[in-house]
Amino acid sequence: MMRPPLSSAATALLRALIERTGLPRDRILLREFRSVDWNSLSYSGERHEISLRLPPPDAEARADVLVDGLSENEFDIPGHILADIVVAAGPMKGEDGSIGIEIEALTLRNE
Template sequence: MTSMDMISRPDKLVADEAKAARPRDPLPRLLAQLTARAGEPAGVARAASRPWASALFQGRRHVVTLRLSGGDAPQRARRFCQGIEETEWTLPGQFVADISIDETRSDGDGEWIELSALTIEEW
């Protein structure tokens, strides 16, 4: 016969299960870091996130469009794009497995940067 009482508060177990069952979308934290990298003034024009999975990993696929404005927007856009693949991102419980610039374009009001990222849940 085996007996084990390692849980001092059974009500805490239910709360932990509910918290663990919630999907963790790293998109808000990633957006904050992307806009910080872009510098001011910059904003998120579009952001979408959807679940992604392979045989061994699960995570989320993100598509983001940033708009940079101001007189120095072209220089900031170039700096933003330069080396983005090697950038370290801080996403608790997640890591950026892939990030790439899909498109950049200019208009009379600023620079537009569209990028894709894949975040993976850490085990």
């Protein structure tokens, strides 16, 4: 079954998270990325669940860079505002020395 491509908000959010680690894109494993539409009376957007795995040898240091101050950081997401972002789980150390991190975020359309 073919999955639909990520939305523009999801793509920009993923790009910003990867850049924050300082690692090349091809060194980070995207384990899962789920986005669902989200609406309130005044706003519309998407809720995102992201699961990443950072490789050794410096996985712990890169994970610290990613999660340190994450909720206070501003992200450039064209046409959207990052309303909320939190580390939902992790950092979790794998047997191979990699680090797993799960992040949840809410993006709102900036209309």
